[in-house]
Every structure is written in C-alpha cells, then in structure tokens.
Amino acid sequence: MKLFRKKDDLYLSDKQPLSISGKILLIITYIILISWAVAIIWPLFQMVLSAFNGKQEQYLMLNDQFVFSLKHFEYLFNKTLFLKWAKNTILIALATAILTLIIVSFTGYAYSRYRFKGKKASLMAMMLIQAIPTFAGITAYFTMYSVISSINPAFTRQLMLVLIYAGGGIANNTFILKGYIDSISTELDDAAKIDGCSNLQVYRLIIMPIAKPMLALIALWSFIGPFMDYLLPKVLLTSPESYTLAAGLFTLINDVRTLNQPAFAAGGLLTAIPIVILFIVLQKQLVSGLSQGSVKG
Amino acid sequence: MISYNRFLYDDIGNKYKRKNLYLLEIAELNEKIKVGGDSKKELELQLNRLIDTRKTHPYNIKLNKFKEEEKVFLKSLKTGEKDFKNTLDKSLPYKARKLKIQLFIAEEKYKFYKDYVDLAYDAKLEYEKNKLLKEELPKIIEYIVHETLAIEKALEDRKKIDLNNENKFKLEIKEFKREQKEFLGEEKRKLKEKRERGLISKKAQINEAKILKQKYKEAVALKSYDSPLKMNKEIIKSKKHGIKRNTKLNLKILNSNISDIRRTNPIEVEKRRAKIAYLTFLFPGVGQIFNGQYRKACIFLLASLFIYLIGIPYALGFGNYQGEGIRGLITLAEGGRRVDKSLIFMIEGILAIFFVIISLFLLYFSFKDVLKVEKNTIKGIRPKNWFETKSILGEEGFPYVVNLPALIVIVFMVLVPVTTTVLLSFTGMDPNHQSKFSWIGIKNYKMIAMGEGLAGSVFWLTLGWTIIWTLVATTLAILLGFALALLVNNDRVKGKAIFRTIYLLPWAVPAFITIMFFSIMLSPNGAISQLINNLWGISLSVKTNATQTRIALILLQGWLGSSYIFLLSTGVLQAIPNDLYEAAEMDGATIWQKLRRITLPIVLFQTTPLLVGQYVFNFNNFSIIYLFNGGGPFEPSIYGNLAGSSDLLISYIYKLTIEKQYQGIGAAITVFVSIAVMFVSFLGYRNSKAFKEERL
Numbered sequence: 001m002k003l004f005r006k007k008d009d010l011y012l013s014d015k016q017p018l019s020i021s022g023k024i025l026l027i028i029t030y031i032i033l034i035s036w037a038v039a040i041i042w043p044l045f046q047m048v049l050s051a052f053n054g055k056q057e058q059y060l061m062l063n064d065q066f067v068f069s070l071k072h073f074e075y076l077f078n079k080t081l082f083l084k085w086a087k088n089t090i091l092i093a094l095a096t097a098i099l100t101l102i103i104v105s106f107t108g109y110a111y112s113r114y115r116f117k118g119k120k121a122s123l124m125a126m127m128l129i130q131a132i133p134t135f136a137g138i139t140a141y142f143t144m145y146s147v148i149s150s151i152n153p154a155f156t157r158q159l160m161l162v163l164i165y166a167g168g169g170i171a172n173n174t175f176i177l178k179g180y181i182d183s184i185s186t187e188l189d190d191a192a193k194i195d196g197c198s199n200l201q202v203y204r205l206i207i208m209p210i211a212k213p214m215l216a217l218i219a220l221w222s223f224i225g226p227f228m229d230y231l232l233p234k235v236l237l238t239s240p241e242s243y244t245l246a247a248g249l250f251t252l253i254n255d256v257r258t259l260n261q262p263a264f265a266a267g268g269l270l271t272a273i274p275i276v277i278l279f280i281v282l283q284k285q286l287v288s289g290l291s292q293g294s295v296k297g
Numbered sequence: 298m299i300s301y302n303r304f305l306y307d308d309i310g311n312k313y314k315r316k317n318l319y320l321l322e323i324a325e326l327n328e329k330i331k332v333g334g335d336s337k338k339e340l341e342l343q344l345n346r347l348i349d350t351r352k353t354h355p356y357n358i359k360l361n362k363f364k365e366e367e368k369v370f371l372k373s374l375k376t377g378e379k380d381f382k383n384t385l386d387k388s389l390p391y392k393a394r395k396l397k398i399q400l401f402i403a404e405e406k407y408k409f410y411k412d413y414v415d416l417a418y419d420a421k422l423e424y425e426k427n428k429l430l431k432e433e434l435p436k437i438i439e440y441i442v443h444e445t446l447a448i449e450k451a452l453e454d455r456k457k458i459d460l461n462n463e464n465k466f467k468l469e470i471k472e473f474k475r476e477q478k479e480f481l482g483e484e485k486r487k488l489k490e491k492r493e494r495g496l497i498s499k500k501a502q503i504n505e506a507k508i509l510k511q512k513y514k515e516a517v518a519l520k521s522y523d524s525p526l527k528m529n530k531e532i533i534k535s536k537k538h539g540i541k542r543n544t545k546l547n548l549k550i551l552n553s554n555i556s557d558i559r560r561t562n563p564i565e566v567e568k569r570r571a572k573i574a575y576l577t578f579l580f581p582g583v584g585q586i587f588n589g590q591y592r593k594a595c596i597f598l599l600a601s602l603f604i605y606l607i608g609i610p611y612a613l614g615f616g617n618y619q620g621e622g623i624r625g626l627i628t629l630a631e632g633g634r635r636v637d638k639s640l641i642f643m644i645e646g647i648l649a650i651f652f653v654i655i656s657l658f659l660l661y662f663s664f665k666d667v668l669k670v671e672k673n674t675i676k677g678i679r680p681k682n683w684f685e686t687k688s689i690l691g692e693e694g695f696p697y698v699v700n701l702p703a704l705i706v707i708v709f710m711v712l713v714p715v716t717t718t719v720l721l722s723f724t725g726m727d728p729n730h731q732s733k734f735s736w737i738g739i740k741n742y743k744m745i746a747m748g749e750g751l752a753g754s755v756f757w758l759t760l761g762w763t764i765i766w767t768l769v770a771t772t773l774a775i776l777l778g779f780a781l782a783l784l785v786n787n788d789r790v791k792g793k794a795i796f797r798t799i800y801l802l803p804w805a806v807p808a809f810i811t812i813m814f815f816s817i818m819l820s821p822n823g824a825i826s827q828l829i830n831n832l833w834g835i836s837l838s839v840k841t842n843a844t845q846t847r848i849a850l851i852l853l854q855g856w857l858g859s860s861y862i863f864l865l866s867t868g869v870l871q872a873i874p875n876d877l878y879e880a881a882e883m884d885g886a887t888i889w890q891k892l893r894r895i896t897l898p899i900v901l902f903q904t905t906p907l908l909v910g911q912y913v914f915n916f917n918n919f920s921i922i923y924l925f926n927g928g929g930p931f932e933p934s935i936y937g938n939l940a941g942s943s944d945l946l947i948s949y950i951y952k953l954t955i956e957k958q959y960q961g962i963g964a965a966i967t968v969f970v971s972i973a974v975m976f977v978s979f980l981g982y983r984n985s986k987a988f989k990e991e992r993l
Contacts, residue, residue: 017786029784035940036781037799039856045823047814093481107703110696119696124982129711131978132971133917133947137714139721139960143640144714145619170703199695210323230809230920246809250924253813261817268810279805280798293605 017091051266059261072266080258081240083268085248092158092165092244098221099166100173105215107170108177109203113189123178126171134168138235145236157236165225165231173218179206180214217285220278227275246269299348300327305418305563305677307641313563313677318356318418320345320567363420363665370409374643378402392544393441396434403430422562426555437547441455444540446535455529458672466524481513498911503799503883553682559685563677571675574668579956580662588670592668592683600659608656612649620645623653629724629735638732639724640717647716658828716969721964728958741965756950756966762847767916770854775908777855778862779900783892785863797867804860812924817852843942850943855922858911865907869900909981921947 011017018026054069076082110116112122140163149155184207187190192202207217214279226233226244233247249271252264279286303324305313315321321615326344330337352355381401381992385394407427413420485506522528577584582598585591607616619641620626626646630637671678681689690698708917725737745751747758785796803811818824819839826837836841839845873896881891922928928948936942939957940949946966953963 018789026787026789029787029790033781033790033796036518037796038798040802041823043815043818044806045809046818047810103703103706106699110699114696116693116696124979126707128975128979128983129707129715131974132711132715133911133919133967133974135917135919135947135950136718136967136971137711139640140644140717143638143644143717147641147644151618163710165639165705167706170792171705174703176973199691221389228807228809230924231951246807250813252810253817264812264817268807268814272806272810276802276805279801283797283801286864 045266048269049264051269053262072260072262073262073270075260076266076270080252080263080267081243082270083246084241085243085292086271087209088158088242089226089244089246092162094163095159096165096169096226097219097223098200099162100169101215101219102174103166104169104177104218105169105208105211106203107174107179108211109207111174111178111183113186113207123175124170127175130168131173134164135231137164138232141236157238159234161226161232164236165222165229169222169225173222177211177218181211184210213285220282220286224275224278227271258269299344299569301569302676302713303328305565305914306540307563308673309558309560310679311561313418313561313891315565316415316421316536317360317565319347319351319354324355359416362906363416367409371687374402376406377405390441390445392540393445394646396438399430400438403427403434407431410642418562418565425558425562429551429554429558433547433551437544437551437940441540441544444536448536451529451533451536455526458525458529463526465813468518470520470524472518477513477516481509484509519905523955533738556682556685558683559679562679564674564679565677566674568671568675571668571671574664574671577667578660578664581659582949584663585670588667588674588680590670590680590683591685593666593681593686597663600663604656604659612646612653617645620649622646622649626650626720630733631735633733635732639730639734640721640732642727643720643724644713644717645718647713651713697954718964718967719959722962722968723839723960724958724964726958726964727962731958734961737961741962744962745965745969750962755936758936759940759944759946759949762943763916763947765850766847766945767912770851770918771912771915773851773855774858775862776909777859778864779866781859782866782870783896786867797864798861800863801933802860803857806814808857809920809924812853814923816925819849840926841934843930845924850925852923853910853925854915854918857921858915862908862911865904866900869903870896906981909977913972913978916977917947917970917975918945919947921949923951 049066051072052068052070053065054067054071055065091287111119141160145155145157148160149157188206188210189202192206199204227246229244230246230250233244233252237243237247240251243251247269249264249267251258251268252260301315301324303321303645305315307313314826315324323344326340326347330340330344347354378401382398385397389397404427406423410420410424410427414424415421435639446497482700488497488502488505488509489598492499497505522531533854573584577587581604582594583601584595585594585597610616612622614620618635619626620630623646625642626649628642629639630642633642637730653918674680722734722741723738724734725740726734747757748754781800784790785793785800790796807896817919819826819837821838821840826839830836837845839849877895878891881895886894922943922945926941926943928944930943931938931941936944939952939959944952950963950966950970952964953959
C-alpha cells in the first residue's frame with residue numbers, strides 16, 4: 001500500500017512544474033481570455049435576449065424586465081417581408097456561387113497548368129483591378145442596368161447583382177484556386193494524358209475531384225458574400241420586394257415608418273445562426289483555405 | 298530576281314528534295330549565280346530564258362497533263378461513287394456504309410495516283426494516304442459489321458430466353474442475397490467482438506465493415522449476371538458502347554497517321570511571297586478559304602460577322618440604345634434630345650471602344666494566322682487540315698478558350714464601369730447637370746487638390762481621418778487577434794476548443810448585424826451606454842460627439858477584425874514545428890526571445906499579404922461607418938453638409954455620388970482611392986510567394 005501512495009505523488013507530466021510566477025501568469029492568461037470571451041458573448045447575448053424579450057415595443061430596452069415571447073418573430077414573419085428577403089438572398093447567393101464556380105474552376109485550372117501569353121501580367125492586372133472597390137463602378141451599374149433592362153425586360157436588378165458579385169470575385173478566387181491546383185502533382189495530369197485524356201477530361205476527371213475541398217470553400221465564400229454585403233443591394237435594389245436580408249433588415253432600424261429594433265434583433269439572429277453554425281463546423285477548413293490561398297499559392 | 302530554295306522543309310525541319318523539276322532547275326541556277334564567278338552573266342541569261350519558257354518546260358507540260366487527267370478522274374469518280382452507293386447493302390449500319398464508300402474512293406484513288414508518285418508530292422501524298430486508308434478501313438468496317446451482327450444475334454437470343462426461368466432466378470437471387478446478408482451480419486458480429494475484446498481499433502472496425510459491405514455488393518452483382526436476360530442486356534449495352542468508342546478511337550489513330558503522311562509529303566508551290574494575307578486582312582475567314590482550310594474559315598467568318606455586323610456599326614452609332622457610338626463619347630449628348638442622357642452616351646461610347654478593340658484584335662489574329670499558313674506553304678509545310686487544327690486548338694488554345702467567360706464578365710462587369718468612373722471624373726456631373734453634362738478637364742482634381750469648392754474642402758480632413766482610422770483600427774485588430782492566438786496556443790491553457798469557437802463568433806456573425814446592433818446599444822439609452830453609466834457614472838454621447846464616435850468605431854473594428862486575425866494566426870502557430878522551440882529552450886532562450894526570433898517572423902512571413910489585405914479592407918470599410926452612425930456626427934461648421942466627422946473617403950464618395958449626386962467629383966475621389974489601394978495591394982502581392990513562383 002505504501003508503494004501506491006508514493007506513486008500518487010509522482011509528477012508525471014513531461015512539462016516542467018510551474019513556478020509561482022508561472023502560475024500567476026497562467027491565471028492572468030485565463031483572466032484575459034475569459035474576459036475577452038465575455039466581451040464577445042455579452043453583446044451577442046444581448047441580441048438574443050432582446051429578440052425574445054416581449055417587454056419592449058419599437059425600441060430595444062436594457063432593463064431587468066424580461067418576459068419571454070416570440071412576438072418579435074411573429075412581427076418579422078407577418079408584418080415584414082422577411083421570408084421574401086431570405087428567399088431573394090438565398091437565390092442571389094446560389095446563383096453567385098454557381099456562376100463563380102463555373103468561371104473560376106476553369107480559370108484556376110488554366111492559370112495553374114498552362115503557359116500562355118500574358119499569363120503573369122493578366123493575373124497581376126486582375127488582382128489590381130480587383131483591389132478597386134466595387135463601389136467605383138456604381139454610377140455605371142445604374143445606367144448599364146437601365147439600358148440592358150430596357151432592351152431585355154427579363155434582366156432583373158438581382159441578376160445584375162449576381163453578375164457584379166461574380167465578376168468581383170473572379171481574380172481572388174482564381175488566385176486561391178490556382179494556388180491549390182499548383183500543389184497537385186502534375187504527374188497525375190501526365191499519367192492521364194498518356195492514357196489518352198484530353199485537356200477537358202483531365203480537368204473533369206483528375207483536377208476537379210482533387211480540388212473539391214477548395215472548390216467547396218470558394219462556393220461557400222461566394223455564397224456567404226451576398227449575406228454579408230449591404231451596400232450594393234441598398235443602392236441597386238429599389239423596391240422592398242426585391243431586397244436582400246441586409247438591405248431589408250436595415251429598414252427595420254433606419255426607416256421611421258418601419259422602425260422596430262427588436263424585430264431587427266430577431267431577424268439578425270435568424271440570419272446569423274445558420275452562418276455561424278456553418279463557420280463553426282468548417283472553421284478548420286476555412287482558416288487553412290484562407291492562408292493556403294495567399295501563402296502557398 | 299526570282300529565286301527558290303532547293304529543298305522543301307516540314308514543320309520539324311526535315312529536308313525534302315523538290316519534285317518539281319522546273320523549280321529545281323531555277324533553284325540550282327540560283328545557287329550557281331550566288332557562288333558567282335566568270336559565268337555569272339551567262340547564268341543569269343540562262344535563268345531568264347528558263348523562266349520565259351516556263352509553259353513549255355517538259356516538267357510543266359507533264360504536270361499540266363497530270364492535272365487534267367486528275368480532273369477527269371475525279372469527275373468519273375463522282376459518278377462511280379453514286380453507282381457504288383446504289384449497290385451497297387442497305388441493311389448495313391449507317392456508319393459502315395459511309396466508311397465503305399470512303400474505302401471505295403480510296404481504292405480508286407490509290408489506283409489512279411500510283412502512276413504519278415514520282416511526278417509530284419501531291420500525288421505521292423494521295424497515293425500514300427489512300428494506301429493507308431485501303432489497308433485500315435476494312436478492319437474498322439469489319440469490326441462494326443461483326444459487332445452489329447453480334448448485337449443482332451443477342452437480340453435474337455433474347456426471344457429464346459424462358460421468362461419462367463427468369464422468375465425462378467429472381468427467387469434464387471433473393472435467396473442468395475439473404476445468405477450473403479447473413480454471412481455479412483456474422484462477420485460484422487465477429488468484428489464487433491474483436492473490438493470489444495480490444496484486439497482492433499474502432500477505425501479498423503469501421504474500415505473492415507466497409508470492405509465487407511463492398512464484398513457483399515460485388516458478390517450480389519456478380520450473381521445477378523447469372524440471369525440470362527440480364528447477361529443478354531449487358532452484352533448488347535457493352536457492344537453498342539464498344540462500337541461507338543472503338544470506331545472513334547480507330548478513326549482518330551487513322552487520322553493521326555494521315556497527318557504523319559501529310560507531314561512527310563511537303564507542299565510545293567510556285568508562289569514566293571505571301572499575298573493573300575495582305576489582300577484579305579480586312580475580312581477574317583476569306584484568307585483561310587484561299588488556304589483551303591474551310592472549317593477554320595467558318596470560325597473566322599464568325600469573327601467577320603461580329604466585326605461588320607456588331608463592332609463597326611456600333612462604333613459608328615448604329616444599333617445604339619441612345620448614344621452615337623464613339624462620337625457620343627465626345628459630344629456627350631450635347632444639343633441632343635431631352636431624353637438623351639450624357640451618361641448613357643458615355644457608357645455606349647466606352648462599349649463601342651471595347652468593341653473596336655476586340656474587332657482590331659480579331660483582325661490581327663486572323664491576319665497573323667493566314668500569313669503564317671502562307672509562309673509555311675512556301676517553305677513546304679502543308680496547311681493544317683481540320684483534324685490537325687482541332688487537336689492544336691485543344692492543346693494550345695485551351696487556356697484561351699477556357700478563360701473566355703471570365704474575360705467577358707470582367708470586361709463588362711469591371712472594366713466598363715471602372716472606365717466610366719475614370720471618365721466621369723473629368724466631367725462636371727453634379728445635381729444641376731444630371732442628364733446633360735460636359736467635359737471639364739481636370740477641374741475636379743484641381744478642386745480636390747487645392748481643397749476648394751463644395752466637395753474639395755472636406756477632402757483632406759476626410760483623408761486624414763481615413764488614414765488614422767486605417768492604421769489604428771487595423772493595427773489594433775491585428776495586435777488583439779495575434780495576442781489572443783498566442784495566449785490560447787499556450788500549452789497549459791485548457792479548453793482551447795471552446796475559446797476558439799467563441800473567438801470565431803465576431804467573424805461568423807454577419808458584420809452588418811453586429812454593427813447595427815452595437816449602434817443601437819451605444820445610442821444614448823442603449824444597453825452599453827446604460828451599463829457604463831451604471832458602472833462608472835460616465836454618461837456617454839457616442840452618437841453626437843465626434844471623438845467618442847471615432848473611438849467607438851476603432852474599438853468596434855478591433856472587436857470585429859481581431860476574430861479573423863485570431864483564426865489566421867492560430868492556423869499558422871499550430872503549423873510551427875515544436876522542435877524549433879525545444880531547440881531554443883535548450884540554448885536557454887527566454888519566452889520573449891522565442892516570441893521575437895521564432896514566432897513573429899514565421900507568422901509575419903506567412904500572413905503579410907493577408908494583413909495588407911486587412912489594411913486595404915479597412916481603408917474602404919464602408920459598412921461599419923455607414924451603418925454605425927451614418928458618418929456622423931455632423932458638424933456643418935467644419936464639414937459642411939456633405940460629410941460627417943467619422944466619414945471615410947469611401948462613405949464620403951457614397952454620399953457624394955448616391956445621396957447628393959455630385960458624380961463628377963465623387964468619381965475623381967474614387968479614382969484617387971483606387972490608385973492608392975491598387976498601389977498598396979501591389980506592394981502586398983508583389984512580395985507574395987505566389988507571384989514569385991517560377992511556374993507562373
């Protein structure tokens with residue numbers, strides 16, 4: 001029995017035991033980390049709370065009175081066009097993601113695997129042009145839209161938005177995907193070509209399946225973009241019917257006629273939850289994708 | 298002096314002797330003259346005589362005779378082909394019939410050209426080509442016929458299959474499936490037992506189970522082929538596929554063999570200088586027709602159509618929506634109708650310019666193509682046939698074709714609008730000149746630079762705040778994020794996953810939501826204002842005090858932006874190998890030294906482009922400014938009524954262009970911002986590894 005007791009006292013970790021100052025430092029570290037966590041959670045928690053607080057009317061209140069109620073959600077669904085906005089946003093986001101994927105998967109492959117005239121220059125030019133805020137073209141977008149739509153009435157403002165988003169993302173995404181495809185060994189291509197694959201077959205059967213993780217990331221980024229963007233929808237979309245979530249929710253706190261801050265909190269919550277879940281689930285891939293694209297590329 | 302080369306060359310540089318004796322004679326004379334000597338004059342005379350008697354040169358007479366005979370032969374071949382077609386067995390598959398006709402032609406041609414092999418390369422080419430066809434086509438035809446017969450037989454067999462047997466077989470398969478499933482269950486149980494006894498790991502169990510399942514599926518699939526009906530169907534399917542695939546493949550091989558023959562039989566022409574390219578350069582496609590590349594010509598004719606039906610008419614003002622093509626760019630609808638808008642004229646002018654650029658490019662491209670083919674022809678290289686063109690297009694043209702959609706989207710969605718903005722900055726578009734405005738030169742830029750006028754006066758103030766904001770807010774976010782990443786990455790800190798998940802939130806929640814919510818909470822009776830009031834007794838007036846707004850904005854951006862940096866640095870920190878630190882510890886490095894000499898350099902090196910991107914992002918961070926306080930608080934005494942004290946250049950531009958409609962001066966500021974941003978990004982990208990890599 002004595003033997004066993006001794007074993008309990010043994011220090012088994014491969015790290016050095018902490019000195020007193022080390023312990024204090026560790027405690028300080030914890031304090032900092034926890035207080036930052038609180039600084040993040042508290043405002044978000046306030047948002048959740050106010051979305052469910054039935055004690056408030058048009059304005060958000062922070063007081064001790066809290067009555068659980070779903071009335072803000074009811075307001076959101078019945079009195080505003082929230083569902084329509086959500087649908088618009090999802091449609092725009094989907095279209096953007098698909099268009100971006102189609103365009104970028106080809107350019108990424110071409111820029112990674114082929115030599116052609118003006119390759120480096122064009123990529124650099126694209127990256128620089130991309131740095132110009134989308135905003136720079138806004139006056140032109142307006143007029144271009146009115147010209148195109150008068151020629152072809154089927155061309156909606158949302159379609160214009162999709163094209164702008166897709167066009168704006170080409171350079172960056174090409175760059176990221178190029179970096180990823182560069183890391184795929186060209187021996188695979190060569191082997192496939194020896195077996196008689198055409199360029200398109202190499203693209204379809206070899207490169208795309210391997211690059212799937214990065215393609216998924218690009219699709220995800222392009223999909224989330226329209227959820228996050230507020231400026232372009234606000235400027236380009238004119239009727240509340242065609243708003244995206246960002247533009248629509250803004251009317252709930254900015255427009256006196258439709259002012260309802262708790263409903264905004266509720267809507268914000270509903271918008272944020274799916275995205276947050278997506279981010280948490282995919283956090284590893286998101287982060288590695290981000291650094292990979294720009295660094296290893 | 299007329300001169301020819303004594304040899305012909307193919308595209309890999311092999312030499313071939315001329316067959317055209319007349320040209321050869323000239324070439325030989327040429328060479329002699331070049332060597333010079335006493336008889337130079339005489340030789341030149343001889344050459345001239347030779348050229349004068351071109352028509353009566355024995356070789357030319359022979360060649361002409363051959364050509365006439367060839368004409369007659371081809372005519373008779375046509376009627377022969379028709380007759381042959383009628384004698385063909387109609388029950389043969391379409392493809393086989395077509396190939397049989399080809400075979401017939403090949404045989405006839407083979408017989409005809411056999412006698413002229415020594416006369417000209419064209420004849421030799423035809424001879425060799427048709428010889429190959431004569432040998433290869435029967436095999437292909439036989440394969441098709443054979444397989445077709447096999448399919449017919451299989452179809453015949455299917456009628457004989459007893460359907461009762463089929464039902465019985467279905468039961469059999471069911472039984473088999475059940476057996477196999479039982480077996481599968483048994484095996485899985487065994488695996489589970491093993492796992493419980495701790496013999497294998499969980500992963501191994503799962504993998505083994507997967508393999509077993511695969512085996513089960515394979516066994517069932519294999520068994521299902523015991524059914525005659527299924528077997529029969531499969532045979533037909535595979536044969537049909539085989540016919541399609543193999544015929545295609547065989548023809549491809551045949552075609553590439555023909556290409557080889559074409560290469561080794563150079564073309565021989567009397568032409569010495571490329572003319573067609575210069576004569577037809579205005580009409581892409583025509584030159585290709587002269588070169589005998591008809592299908593290629595069709596593609597280039599499309600380019601012609603584009604140029605003459607879209608490009609040029611549009612540039613001249615036809616088919617415009619409202620404008621006048623390129624001319625509209627100069628006039629800007631001056632003196633036009635009331636409905637005419639200068640902006641539309643401008644955009645259509647820009648479009649017209651892009652069309653013209655595309656047209657010029659197409660002209661040049663086609664010209665180059667025709668010229669190259671012509672020059673090659675003179676050297677002896679045959680113009681590529683469609684099969685060869687196609688394979689070249691698939692190889693070298695691939696990146697261009699594939700990048701085309703991106704190019705189109707970028708031209709119309711990025712370049713045209715950006716050009717419009719650049720041009721707008723030289724016009725006087727303002728609230729009083731909305732539909733009609735005119736060029737005013739660099740007045741807008743002057744106003745901005747001198748800080749004059751309505752918009753110019755606030756420019757420098759705004760720029761100052763923009764720079765402060767960019768530097769302070771971004772740096773704060775980077776420091777915060779990096780510090781947090783370092784702390785969390787400490788070995789002794791527990792609950793890393795929880796911290797990471799929480800710290801991810803500000804990045805994951807859409808920024809517009811958090812910004813708006815903070816804006817509400819920081820309003821006079823908002824949650825945070827009240828909290829601070831309760832805790833410290835300070836009454837905040839964030840929304841009306843410029844300094845407080847600015848500080849709040851910077852803190853808020855620190856809150857928002859640190860999340861991204863945190864995740865980024867975490868990723869990099871985790872990838873740093875531990876032995877670096879262990880080695881440093883051995884050598885007695887302190888924590889501070891380890892941080893400064895190992896961690897910082899690695900993290901900085903890997904993330905520089907992204908950090909530069911963060912500065913650029915904040916320079917143009919419209920959302921946070923506009924959504925938080927609308928750029929306010931407004932101080933008309935300092936800022937006039939166009940901007941607020943927390944406005945960045947980007948939100949200032951927004952107000953100028955969208956809200957107050959000073960598009961001209963707004964565009965000028967946009968150009969300024971864009972150039973600044975492009976310069977900074979260039980610095981960032983230039984040093985990034987991606988651009989240094991040699992593969993690019």
